[in-house]
Amino acid sequence: xxxxxxxxxxxxxxxxxxxxxxxxxxxxxxxxxxxxxxxxxxxxxxxxxxxxxxxxxxxxxxxxxxxxxxxxxxxxxxxxxxxxxxxxxxxxxxxxxxxxxxxxxxxxxxx
Amino acid sequence: xxxxxxxxxxxxxxxxxxxxxxxxxxxxxxxxxxxxxxxxxxxxxxxxxxxxxxxxxxxxxxxxxxxxxxxxxxxxxxxxxxxxxxxxxxxxxxxxxxxxxxxxxxxxxxxxxxxxxxxxxxxxxxxxxxxxxxxxxxxxxxxxxxxxxxxxxxxxxxxxxxxxxxxxxxxxxxxxxxxxxxxxxxx
Numbered sequence: 001x002x003x004x005x006x007x008x009x010x011x012x013x014x015x016x017x018x019x020x021x022x023x024x025x026x027x028x029x030x031x032x033x034x035x036x037x038x039x040x041x042x043x044x045x046x047x048x049x050x051x052x053x054x055x056x057x058x059x060x061x062x063x064x065x066x067x068x069x070x071x072x073x074x075x076x077x078x079x080x081x082x083x084x085x086x087x088x089x090x091x092x093x094x095x096x097x098x099x100x101x102x103x104x105x106x107x108x109x110x111x
Numbered sequence: 112x113x114x115x116x117x118x119x120x121x122x123x124x125x126x127x128x129x130x131x132x133x134x135x136x137x138x139x140x141x142x143x144x145x146x147x148x149x150x151x152x153x154x155x156x157x158x159x160x161x162x163x164x165x166x167x168x169x170x171x172x173x174x175x176x177x178x179x180x181x182x183x184x185x186x187x188x189x190x191x192x193x194x195x196x197x198x199x200x201x202x203x204x205x206x207x208x209x210x211x212x213x214x215x216x217x218x219x220x221x222x223x224x225x226x227x228x229x230x231x232x233x234x235x236x237x238x239x240x241x242x243x244x245x246x247x248x249x250x251x252x253x254x255x256x257x258x259x260x261x262x263x264x265x266x267x268x269x270x271x272x273x274x275x276x277x278x279x280x281x282x283x284x285x286x287x288x289x290x291x292x293x294x295x296x297x298x
Contacts, residue, residue: 025143026144029147041166043166043169043170044140044143044144045169045171045174046170048171064139067138070117070146070149071142071145071146072119072145074138074139076143
């Protein structure tokens with residue numbers, strides 16, 4: 001089993017997965033922002049650094065595509081999950097489910 | 112709103128953003144943020160959109176430090192200098208018949224310089240890991256040399272210089288190399 005993913009890494013990977021063929025930087029940033037707790041602002045720097053790190057680890061791959069006029073022709077980088085990325089998400093989910101088994105949720109504060 | 116009426120982010124902000132990003136991400140991220148800026152300017156007004164853009168700029172600052180150092184010549188020049196020093200030290204050690212351990216130290220310094228130069232140039236993961244791991248050895252060597260100088264009676268200026276340069280080189284390596292992206296991305 002590979003190293004388990006951090007929470008933010010999982011959120012970013014799931015955003016890419018959910019966006020399917022539309023997973024370019026800005027769309028991922030919006031998706032991550034929407035899936036984050038209300039009121040918490042996600043910075044672009046954090047999202048792009050995570051995308052870069054996940055690509056470096058081989059969990060994501062990317063492809064450049066020509067830009068549209070509304071972005072001044074600047075190219076877009078589209079991301080997609082690799083087989084390693086899918087496996088890492090499955091492993092992390094499996095490990096979390098195993099750890100939570102038998103626990104009542106939401107947890108109650110201990111007296 | 113058509114293309115001509117769109118408000119773009121201030122030129123200086125976009126220029127600064129590009130300075131903070133590695134070369135392979137400059138166009139794509141600048142384009143993404145410009146798109147988002149257009150939407151925010153349209154829905155909330157130019158002022159809030161500019162403030163949002165400025166906040167994003169700050170979020171790229173930590174990465175920008177690494178990029179600025181990686182793009183610069185400081186680290187390569189340091190590696191080149193310490194590498195040459197190591198060659199000179201090794202040659203002198205061999206010529207003067209010093210213990211093999213001293214030749215090994217010169218070889219370690221030379222190897223670290225070459226590996227870091229290769230990591231900066233080629234960006235292969237294995238080279239980046241080796242370069243980062245080698246920093247621990249360089250810190251240890253420099254610390255030992257400095258401690259020896261403080262204890263000893265003879266003050267050898269060139270040892271002090273090399274030890275200090277190795278510390279700076281290692282710090283810059285740790286600040287730069289982990290932040291570098293892979294060498295190429297599929298286009």
